[in-house]
Amino acid sequence: MTESTAPRRSYRAPDPGEHLWGASPIYRRTVENFNKAVEVLKLDANVAARLRRPERVLVVSVPVRMDDGHVEVFTGYRVQHNDSCGPYKGGIRYSVDVDLGEVCSLAMQMTWKTALVGLPLGGAKGGVSVDPRMLSYREVQDLTRRYTSEISPIIGPETDIPAPDMGTSERHMAWIMDTYSARQGKLSQGVVTGKPVDVGGSLLRREATGKGVVYCIDEAAKHLGIDVSKTTFAVHGFGNVGSVAALEMAARGAKCVAVADVGGALIDPRGLDVAAIVKYAETHNGTLDGFADGSRVADPLQALYAKCDVLIPAATGNVITGENAHKIDCRILAEGANAPTMVAADTELQNRGVFIIPDVLCNAGGVTVSYFEWVQGGMHFFWSADEIDQRLRSILTTAFARMLEEMKTSGTSTRVAALCLGIKRVDRVMRARGLFA
Numbered sequence: 001m002t003e004s005t006a007p008r009r010s011y012r013a014p015d016p017g018e019h020l021w022g023a024s025p026i027y028r029r030t031v032e033n034f035n036k037a038v039e040v041l042k043l044d045a046n047v048a049a050r051l052r053r054p055e056r057v058l059v060v061s062v063p064v065r066m067d068d069g070h071v072e073v074f075t076g077y078r079v080q081h082n083d084s085c086g087p088y089k090g091g092i093r094y095s096v097d098v099d100l101g102e103v104c105s106l107a108m109q110m111t112w113k114t115a116l117v118g119l120p121l122g123g124a125k126g127g128v129s130v131d132p133r134m135l136s137y138r139e140v141q142d143l144t145r146r147y148t149s150e151i152s153p154i155i156g157p158e159t160d161i162p163a164p165d166m167g168t169s170e171r172h173m174a175w176i177m178d179t180y181s182a183r184q185g186k187l188s189q190g191v192v193t194g195k196p197v198d199v200g201g202s203l204l205r206r207e208a209t210g211k212g213v214v215y216c217i218d219e220a221a222k223h224l225g226i227d228v229s230k231t232t233f234a235v236h237g238f239g240n241v242g243s244v245a246a247l248e249m250a251a252r253g254a255k256c257v258a259v260a261d262v263g264g265a266l267i268d269p270r271g272l273d274v275a276a277i278v279k280y281a282e283t284h285n286g287t288l289d290g291f292a293d294g295s296r297v298a299d300p301l302q303a304l305y306a307k308c309d310v311l312i313p314a315a316t317g318n319v320i321t322g323e324n325a326h327k328i329d330c331r332i333l334a335e336g337a338n339a340p341t342m343v344a345a346d347t348e349l350q351n352r353g354v355f356i357i358p359d360v361l362c363n364a365g366g367v368t369v370s371y372f373e374w375v376q377g378g379m380h381f382f383w384s385a386d387e388i389d390q391r392l393r394s395i396l397t398t399a400f401a402r403m404l405e406e407m408k409t410s411g412t413s414t415r416v417a418a419l420c421l422g423i424k425r426v427d428r429v430m431r432a433r434g435l436f437a
């Protein structure tokens with residue numbers, strides 16, 4: 001697009017998005033990374049302007065009668081960023097940190113992620129601002145069912161398909177499926193992925209994100225000439241993604257020197273018994289509090305600062321910042337979490353030669369097997385675990401190789417190269433559909 005020098009007509013009031021999501025530091029950071037890719041790609045300014053904003057934003061009030069009798073009203077969100085490549089797709093997060101800016105940012109990331117790995121899906125995200133650990137089983141079920149009812153007008157098997165994210169799991173997906181189906185008056189298993197296998201879920205969806213993280217680490221190690229079996233690793237966040245990634249690394253013979261959950265870090269440079277920690281967490285409501293081995297420190301961030309070959313952030317976002325990046329001592333940073341690294345830290349770590357596997361690729365295993373679940377559910381024919389595993393690995397290794405190629409041709413970082421691949425595909429599809437002709 002050529003910029004005109006004539007003064008622009010003012011078509012509307014200043015961008016309303018500025019007051020909604022644009023002011024959020026998290027959203028700004030996501031846009032900052034997007035802008036870097038726009039520059040490398042020399043993306044048309046009209047397309048870039050469209051992609052900087054979500055297509056649809058829904059904010060809902062979610063009243064829940066609590067066990068003590070009072071009604072608490074929670075705030076929920078579903079943000080649909082882009083559906084050029086297929087139905088909107090993205091998880092649902094329960095956390096006190098959830099706000100509109102965060103959900104918009106994660107929805108945009110989903111668009112690049114699904115496009116990067118070549119899925120026929122778009123990008124969305126949802127969430128409720130709540131600490132699920134403070135709720136009873138009944139309260140969290142009621143919250144999930146009411147949230148589902150509130151977002152029902154904009155979700156569906158062919159329109160927008162939620163899945164698990166931080167704070168939600170298979171059981172929440174079963175409640176969402178059940179509530180949505182009841183509202184439709186017919187069974188609608190395809191409205192959500194990440195369901196329990198018994199209610200139409202896919203084998204390996206639960207393990208997919210953590211497995212995918214380690215498949216990407218395998219590729220990075222190959223690229224750098226590192227033997228994974230001889231590496232040390234640390235994991236920040238020990239839920240679905242962190243625990244499976246730790247087990248996969250341990251299965252390759254790598255030594256775990258630190259893990260953390262929300263309650264603190266467990267550190268032992270001599271090596272921690274990952275299987276024992278997983279078993280402990282499973283039998284203690286997900287927490288590592290009270291685990292006997294290693295030294296337990298209250299600050300979970302200490303796990304990020306452990307000297308190791310491979311660091312796997314697998315909890316919340318924005319944990320590696322301009323302030324603490326100098327404490328990170330690893331060779332490979334494998335972003336299991338979404339958006340764990342702030343822009344200033346990203347630059348510092350790259351300058352220090354840390355190989356970063358960016359979130360949009362590193363944790364794409366989850367949405368990839370979600371896609372498999374959606375496909376299998378549609379066919380009413382389910383694949384074996386081996387079949388799923390092979391397809392997952394093949395998709396991620398292909399995307400990894402394409403990222404390296406893009407890095408070389410564009411002379412850019414792993415993160416910007418991965419974003420460029422995703423953005424290029426969305427741009428191509430939008431043009432093919434006649435938008436921005």
Ligand SMILES: NC(=O)C1=CN([C@@H]2O[C@H](COP(=O)(O)OP(=O)(O)OC[C@H]3O[C@@H](n4cnc5c(N)ncnc54)[C@H](O)[C@@H]3O)[C@@H](O)[C@H]2O)C=CC1
Nearest residue numbers: 166167209237238239240241261262300315337338363366
């Ligand atoms: N579940 C999935 O399939 C996918 C998850 N992700 C991302 O992976 C990350 C983790 O997600 P899940 O494992 O599903 O969540 P989860 O809810 O299963 O586990 C979260 C873990 O992080 C810990 N944690 C929470 N806040 C923390 C903090 N401030 N410091 C240290 N630890 C903290 C929790 O104690 C728990 O161990 C998130 O960033 C999520 O967006 C990305 C792609 C797919």
Ligand SMILES: O=C(O)CCC(=O)C(=O)O
Nearest residue numbers: 090091163165366367370
């Ligand atoms: O499995 C999915 O559909 C989405 C997972 C997700 O929310 C993510 O990749 O961040």
